[in-house]
Amino acid sequence: MTDYYEVLGVDRSASDEEIKKAYRKMSRKYHPDIAGPEFEDKFKEVNNAYEVLSDPQKRQMFDAGVDPNDPNAGGMGGSGFGDMGDIFSMFTGGAFGGGNGGPTPRTQPGRDSLATVTIDLKTAVFGDTAHVEIKTFGLCQECAGTGCQKGTQPAQCPDCHGQGYAQRVVRTMLGQMMTTAPCERCEGHGTVIENPCPSCLGHGRVRTTRNVGVSVPAGVANNTRLRLANQGEVGENGGVAGDLYIDIRIAQDDTFTRDGDNLHCWIQVPMSWAVLGHDLEIDTFDGKQSVSVPAGSQPDDTVTLKNLGVTHLNNKNERGDLVAHIAVKIPTKLTDDERKLMEQFAEKHDADAQHVAVSARPTTGTKKGFFSKLKDALR
Structure with missing residues (x-):
């Protein structure tokens, strides 16, 4: 077996940085473009050595006497050896009675969920509670998440006796070795559900449709994403629910447009009002408000109504302005x-x-x- 440490010229206790430094030096030294085409095999040998020693798992296998680059070490074809994963598990503790850390819990955390809710502009101005319907996994009410029929509980797996894993003997180039793998009968849980709940079939959760209330903050911007902790998908066998993320969409308003925290609207007035001036009322999100059109107003002139815009997101006591644009209606036909x-x-x-x-x-x-x-x- 090739000694990869010797190829790179480093000690077996060399650090990752020392191995990397040695590889750079050797690869430059034996690169065919520099040293000549006759060093191509040596250059490949240097690369193979670095490939093994720079990978923690492959290096550990090599230190244990197995060459990861040896095609016979993988147990493929007719060699009769176990696969590389079994050999490696032997050297990481699985083959010497250490087990795999115990059975896998049936209770697993749920995944996050994503939903979209569309609100009107007024809700964005003042804030409110919006409602969104989501379809996800919820806790099975019949078994309360246990996955078992009422009055029953999971039983110890007769195959692995509650350990969650099974041992088997494989043949390797070093002889027969003992390896471990999750028990096929209980899938590594150590227990089996002999009488599963008829509603959830042993999973402890069922598909549900829920109406969720979303507290929309005043001043929220379009495409804002809100997070609702533990309102997402319930995990297997009653596991803690993931989070629910809500994307906010603000519908276009027929009267007002938004620019930051300011609102804009257009007031169409007769030309006589623009010339002589006029007081009028307009509908706003705060009810009817008086607007004074100054005498001599020109098209696209504006009148600003203070503090009638969008609430500042970070300061609930302040708001933007409402800007009314004057649109003068000029007659096209005259007597x-x-x-x-x-x-x-x-x-x-x-x-x-x-x-x-x-x-x-x-x-x-x-x-x-x-x-x-x-x-x-x-x-």
């Missing part, structure tokens, strides 16, 4: 009398706006009058 009146007003009010300035970007200090825009639109 003859209306057109004459408009033209008379335009001649007096927009006498200096006969020429349109063209610019690559918005001009400053030369804001166009409302009736100039109206006149342009009518043209």
